[in-house]
């Protein structure tokens with residue numbers, strides 16, 4: 001049965017450590033969820049994810065619905081069987097990709113009509129369909145369809161989008177109640193643009209409907225970092241402490257630590273894997289670009305203190321060579337390291353919360369890496 005329990009809380013701040021119970025096992029929060037867009041976290045096997053400490057991954061409904069399609073995945077009893085991942089999976093609703101990738105043709109009360117980025121065919125993503133697709137993926141945590149808006153947006157547009165999101169969320173919940181495994185979770189997504197008043201209205205409307213957890217959507221869409229933090233902090237405060245709080249699509253390791261301090265429990269971002277494929281790797285002292293000439297004959301690992309497979313066996317010089325030669329192993333080794341780095345940070349954050357030392361950890365971490 002889906003359940004969230006807080007096991008430790010910062011004495012002086014809002015950071016908390018919890019346990020999420022899902023149909024495919026427990027997740028210890030705060031947690032980072034690597035993004036498995038097309039049924040794989042790019043270049044990594046499920047075993048490599050487990051070795052890095054990954055507990056839950058995110059699957060993209062929009063992509064999987066288009067390719068390979070729900071019928072194929074259903075034959076494997078869902079995404080877990082299809083991709084050989086037996087731990088929890090959170091699926092998004094497809095809404096964000098419809099707004100960002102597809103050619104959006106029309107937002108209607110009924111749903112979002114779009115032309116796919118693959119073949120231009122026209123589809124209508126309704127709240128009911130968004131849930132039914134996630135049910136066929138056998139997702140552990142499903143997300144309601146929301147209307148994403150661009151930054152900047154007018155108050156009027158943000159208000160319309162949040163009101164539509166609320167009506168869609170109600171329909172999502174009804175479909176979830178009718179069709180989904182009741183042990184799964186369903187999260188509502190708070191919208192409202194960069195307007196606090198609207199964020200509050202959205203959060204309250206969703207809490208009235210009642211969801212297993214709540215996400216802060218519509219951030220990391222081009223707004224300044226200070227504004228992202230201001231809106232996230234405000235929105236997280238409006239949400240009930242009894243449910244998991246998920247900040248979508250964010251961010252750098254430093255962002256994660258700052259958002260944990262504001263009470264966030266869950267995160268996802270393509271940054272560790274996308275940056276890895278662009279040769280950018282994270283270290284405890286900031287990021288480095290592995291293609292830089294200074295690493296030409298550097299026999300050190302990416303990060304001396306990292307325990308990942310890449311750092312145990314491979315030098316910066318070798319990784320630079322692989323990357324510049326466009327060897328496939330470069331993407332895999334860089335991704336192994338970056339995912340390990342993110343998971344290591346969430347492990348340390350959780351430990352610090354449980355030890356009552358989160359504030360000191362945060363100060364140390366942000367001073368060290370900025």
Ligand SMILES: [Zn+2]
Nearest residue numbers: 306308311337
């Ligand atoms: Zn490493």
